[in-house]
Amino acid sequence: MIKSYIILVITFFAIHTSFAQTYQWVKHNSHSISFNPDFASFPSAADGSGNVITGTIHNFKLVYGTAFYGDIIFRKYNSTGNEVLSKILTGKAIIKNIDCDANGNIYMFGSFMDTLRIDASNFIVNTGSGFDLNDYLIKFNSSGNVLWKKNITALYSNNASVSVIKIKGNILLAGIVTYNFQGMIKKFDLNGNEQLSVIFNPVRTLSGLDIDGSGNIFAAGSCGTGNVNFAGLNVNCSYVYSLYFAKLNSSGTGIWAKLVEDVTFENPSVVCDNSGNVYGCGDLYDNFLFGTIQTQGPDWVYDFYLTKIDASGTFLWVKEVPNSSGFPSGDAAVGKATKLIIDAQNNLYITGFQRGTIDWDENITTTSAGSYDVLVLKYNSNGTLLWGKTAGGTSVERGDAISLDNSNNIFVTGNFNQSSVFDTIIVTGSGQINSFTAKLSNPAITGVSNQNSTPFSYFLNNYPNPFNPKTIISYQLAINSDVKLTVFDITGREIAVLVNQNQNAGKYSIEWNAGNVTSGIYFCKIESENFTQTNKMILLK
Structure with a gap:
C-alpha cells in the first residue's frame, strides 16, 4: 500500500543545483586486524592533476596507545580510480597525515619505532629504543622517490612530535608539540630548509595551521589554565581546558589569540581565505561561548562546530548539528585526519560520521543507514549549508579525510565495516577494518534566487x-x-x-x-x- x-x-532564499553530488568510484582495502576500528586512521590528499594519495597500514605488528603500528603503504589513484603508484615503508610505523604541492610532490609524516626503512637506500633511525617513538617527515616526488627526509624528534627535541603539516604555494608549515607542552610552528621551503620558528608555550595540542597570501599564519589547538605565550603574545587562560585560535604576522609575531572553553584537550582544524578570515572546526562537547555566540552543544552524544573569525579576531558565526525539537534523532562528529578544507570560492567541506537523521537548518535532511555513516557537508562562506551526503552500510562507517583536486572533485577516505553502499556503488570488505577511497562529483551552484516565489x-x-x-x-x-x-x-x-x-x-x-x-x-x-x-x-x- x-x-x-x-x-x-514557500522559501524566500534558496539555492538551485542542476544535478546532485554522485560518487564516481570507490576503492577499498581490507586489513586483517581484530581490534577497535577507531584505532585506525586513513589520511589522504589530492594533488593538482586529479590524483589522490592515500595512506594506510600494510602489515599490522602491534597496538601502541590507540594506534596500529606496522609496515605502512601509500597509494596513488588517478582521476578514474586506477592505482598508478604504491610504496611500502617497513618497520613499526603509522601515517598521521599527507599533503601535496602543486607539482604533485607528496609530503607524509607520522611516528615510528626502531628503524623506518623507506626503500633500499633510504631509512630513518630511531634515536631511542624499545617502544620509544620518533616522528618522521618525508618528501617524495610524484613517482614515489625520496627527495628528502627528516627525523623531527632528533632535530628538535627528544620528545618532539609532529601534529600537523600544511602546504601552501612554496611554503611548508609544520606544527610540533613536545611532551613538556611546548608548541613549535616551523616554516620550511619545499626543499626542507627552515625559514622561521615560533613558540607557543605551554599548549597541549597544535593541530591546525594555515597561511594566507600576506604571509599571516593561523593556528589552532588546545591549552590549559594559566598564562600562555603565543609567539610573544601573552594570554591568560581561566579555563581548565580551552580551544585556541591564534593569528601571527608574516614575521611570526602573535597578533591575537582567542580562547573557547572546552572539556578536554582536542585537535581543532583551521583554514583561511584571502580576505583575512579564518575558519575553525572540531568536536563540540557542551554549549560553550564562541566570543558572544552561544552554542547549543550536543543534543545526543556527538556534535561539532564550524566557526568563522574575521581578521581582527571576532567570531562572526558558529554552525553545529541542530538540536531536535523532541527526542534526539541524530548526531554527527568530524573526521580523524583532514576534517576541514576550503575551495577557491571560499566554500567549506567537512567529513566525519553521522548517526540517525539530522534536519539541518537549511531544509536539508541526512540519514544514516546503519549505526554510523560517512558524512560529507558543504557550506558557503556565510555558514549556509549547501548540501549534505551520507554513505555506508548497516554497521559503523566514517570519513577520516577530505580533499579537492583542481576541478573541485572531492576525495574522501575512511573506514567501513564489511559492506557499504556509496550511491549505487557497493563495496564489500572483510572484518571491521576496511579502508576506502572515494571520488565524489561536486557540481557548481547554478544560481541563487531571492524572490517571493517558490524556489x-x-x-x-x-x-x-x-x-x-x-x-x-x-x-x-x-x-x-x-x-x-x-x-x-x-x-x-x-x-x-x-x-x-x-x-x-x-x-x-x-x-x-x-x-x-x-x-x-x-x-x-x-x-x-x-x-x-x-x-x-x-x-x-
Whole structure:
C-alpha cells in the first residue's frame, strides 16, 4: 500500500543545483586486524592533476596507545580510480597525515619505532629504543622517490612530535608539540630548509595551521589554565581546558589569540581565505561561548562546530548539528585526519560520521543507514549549508579525510565495516577494518534566487532507514516537472513505481510498504526535469 502526502513550503532564499553530488568510484582495502576500528586512521590528499594519495597500514605488528603500528603503504589513484603508484615503508610505523604541492610532490609524516626503512637506500633511525617513538617527515616526488627526509624528534627535541603539516604555494608549515607542552610552528621551503620558528608555550595540542597570501599564519589547538605565550603574545587562560585560535604576522609575531572553553584537550582544524578570515572546526562537547555566540552543544552524544573569525579576531558565526525539537534523532562528529578544507570560492567541506537523521537548518535532511555513516557537508562562506551526503552500510562507517583536486572533485577516505553502499556503488570488505577511497562529483551552484516565489533546492531521502517494513520517502522539487520515483533492488530489477506524473514545486512524502519483498538493500531513484538522484534503503526483517 502506498500513501501519498504533500506539504508545500514557500522559501524566500534558496539555492538551485542542476544535478546532485554522485560518487564516481570507490576503492577499498581490507586489513586483517581484530581490534577497535577507531584505532585506525586513513589520511589522504589530492594533488593538482586529479590524483589522490592515500595512506594506510600494510602489515599490522602491534597496538601502541590507540594506534596500529606496522609496515605502512601509500597509494596513488588517478582521476578514474586506477592505482598508478604504491610504496611500502617497513618497520613499526603509522601515517598521521599527507599533503601535496602543486607539482604533485607528496609530503607524509607520522611516528615510528626502531628503524623506518623507506626503500633500499633510504631509512630513518630511531634515536631511542624499545617502544620509544620518533616522528618522521618525508618528501617524495610524484613517482614515489625520496627527495628528502627528516627525523623531527632528533632535530628538535627528544620528545618532539609532529601534529600537523600544511602546504601552501612554496611554503611548508609544520606544527610540533613536545611532551613538556611546548608548541613549535616551523616554516620550511619545499626543499626542507627552515625559514622561521615560533613558540607557543605551554599548549597541549597544535593541530591546525594555515597561511594566507600576506604571509599571516593561523593556528589552532588546545591549552590549559594559566598564562600562555603565543609567539610573544601573552594570554591568560581561566579555563581548565580551552580551544585556541591564534593569528601571527608574516614575521611570526602573535597578533591575537582567542580562547573557547572546552572539556578536554582536542585537535581543532583551521583554514583561511584571502580576505583575512579564518575558519575553525572540531568536536563540540557542551554549549560553550564562541566570543558572544552561544552554542547549543550536543543534543545526543556527538556534535561539532564550524566557526568563522574575521581578521581582527571576532567570531562572526558558529554552525553545529541542530538540536531536535523532541527526542534526539541524530548526531554527527568530524573526521580523524583532514576534517576541514576550503575551495577557491571560499566554500567549506567537512567529513566525519553521522548517526540517525539530522534536519539541518537549511531544509536539508541526512540519514544514516546503519549505526554510523560517512558524512560529507558543504557550506558557503556565510555558514549556509549547501548540501549534505551520507554513505555506508548497516554497521559503523566514517570519513577520516577530505580533499579537492583542481576541478573541485572531492576525495574522501575512511573506514567501513564489511559492506557499504556509496550511491549505487557497493563495496564489500572483510572484518571491521576496511579502508576506502572515494571520488565524489561536486557540481557548481547554478544560481541563487531571492524572490517571493517558490524556489526550492532538490533532495531525496527516506526515514526510517533501516526500516521494517515501511519507510517514508521524502523528496523536494525546485520547479514544476514530470517526476518518476522508482524502487529497484541490488541487481537493478524494478520493484515498484511510486510516482509517475507531473508535480508542482514543493515537498512530497510517500510511504513504501516493503512487506512483500525480502530483506536487503534497495534503491529509490527520482528522475525529474533537472534532477536525478538515487538513495540507498535497507530493509531489515
